[in-house]
Structure formats: structure tokens, C-alpha cells
Amino acid sequence: MPEKRQNDIKIDRLNRFILKMGSIVIFSILLLILFLFSNLFIINIYKKINQEEIGRTEKGGVGKAIEETKNEIDSNYNQTNQAVEEIKKRVSYWSYFDEINRLLPENIFYSEVEMKEGQIKLRGLAKNREDLVKFKYSLESSEVFEKVEMPISNFTSQENVNFEINLVPNKK
Numbered sequence: 001m002p003e004k005r006q007n008d009i010k011i012d013r014l015n016r017f018i019l020k021m022g023s024i025v026i027f028s029i030l031l032l033i034l035f036l037f038s039n040l041f042i043i044n045i046y047k048k049i050n051q052e053e054i055g056r057t058e059k060g061g062v063g064k065a066i067e068e069t070k071n072e073i074d075s076n077y078n079q080t081n082q083a084v085e086e087i088k089k090r091v092s093y094w095s096y097f098d099e100i101n102r103l104l105p106e107n108i109f110y111s112e113v114e115m116k117e118g119q120i121k122l123r124g125l126a127k128n129r130e131d132l133v134k135f136k137y138s139l140e141s142s143e144v145f146e147k148v149e150m151p152i153s154n155f156t157s158q159e160n161v162n163f164e165i166n167l168v169p170n171k172k
Contacts, residue, residue: 011109022094026094032087033084033087036080036084036087037084039080040080043077047073050066050069050070050073053066054066054070093115095144096115096169099144100120100122100167103139103142105131105134105135107127107128108124108132109125110123111124112124118169119166119169120166120167120169121164122164122165122166123162123163124163125160125162125163126163127160128160128161129155129159132150132154132163136150136165143170144169145169145170146169146171147167148165148167148168149167150163150166
């Protein structure tokens with residue numbers, strides 16, 4: 001079997017694997033978000049009930065207990081909101097990943113994607129320097145990325161270029 005066909009099969013298998021894993025992760029995240037929103041809804045109900053009770057109860061022993069309970073519920077409510085916001089941030093990385101795949105030319109293959117808050121590092125192999133330059137310009141012209149950085153060491157060879165690209169996602 002020709003080497004190009006073998007590479008195409010490998011890339012196809014990798015793409016299917018990534019798609020399956022991405023689907024599983026997204027489904028899991030959506031379930032988690034649903035769970036957190038249901039908890040948020042329940043906490044909101046308890047918060048309203050406690051506020052009504054505080055309004056009816058005189059300040060005293062019971063009032064202090066209710067106040068402490070209200071503070072605890074408020075704290076749980078804030079923690080749940082923070083968790084939901086964190087999940088929203090993580091889900092947004094999939095849109096960056098989709099954009100990279102959309103712009104990826106046929107002769108460039110990435111082997112590693114490292115995603116940290118505020119930065120994406122992409123490593124791989126380009127068949128030639130020209131394809132890598134075109135890919136860089138495509139990334140720079142995309143509205144999804146604010147900044148695209150490539151070390152000069154990426155351009156030391158003409159063919160079979162190992163590369164590393166640092167991307168800063170656009171926060172808009």
C-alpha cells in the first residue's frame with residue numbers, strides 16, 4: 001500500500017478518534033452543566049424561601065440561625081456559578097480546535113495540541129516551508145485568534161519541517 005494512502009488512513013483514524021472523544025467530552029460537559037443548572041435552580045428556590053423566612057422572623061436566636069443558613073446558601077450559589085463559568089471557558093476551547101482543523105492544509109499534520117488558559121500550543125510536521133507559511137497566514141487572518149507566534153527555528157529546513165505555533169485565542 002502506498003505511503004500516502006497509509007498516512008491518509010492514519011489521519012482518517014485519528015480524526016475519527018478525536019471526533020469520538022470530542023463528542024464524549026462535550027456530552028459529559030453538557031450533562032455536568034445540566035446538573036449544575038438544576039442545582040442552581042434549587043439553590044435559588046431555597047434562597048428565596050430563606051429570604052421570606054428572615055423577613056418574617058424577629059432578630060433573635062432563630063433569626064441568627066436563618067441568617068447563617070442564608071449565608072451558607074449564598075456561598076453555595078456563588079460556588080456553583082463559578083463552576084458553570086469555568087465549564088463555559090473549557091467548552092469554548094472546542095471552537096478554537098474546530099478553527100484550527102478548518103484552516104489546516106492538506107500537507108500539514110499536528111501531533112500535539114496543548115491548551116492552557118489564554119494560550120494554545122500546536123506542534124507538528126509540515127511537508128514544506130511554504131505550506132507552513134500559508135498556514136500561519138491563515139491563522140493570522142482568522143478572527144478566532146488574536147496572536148499567532150512561530151519561532152524562527154520552524155524555518156530552518158525546506159522540507160519535512162517540524163513546527164511549533166503559539167496561538168492566543170481572541171476573547172471576544
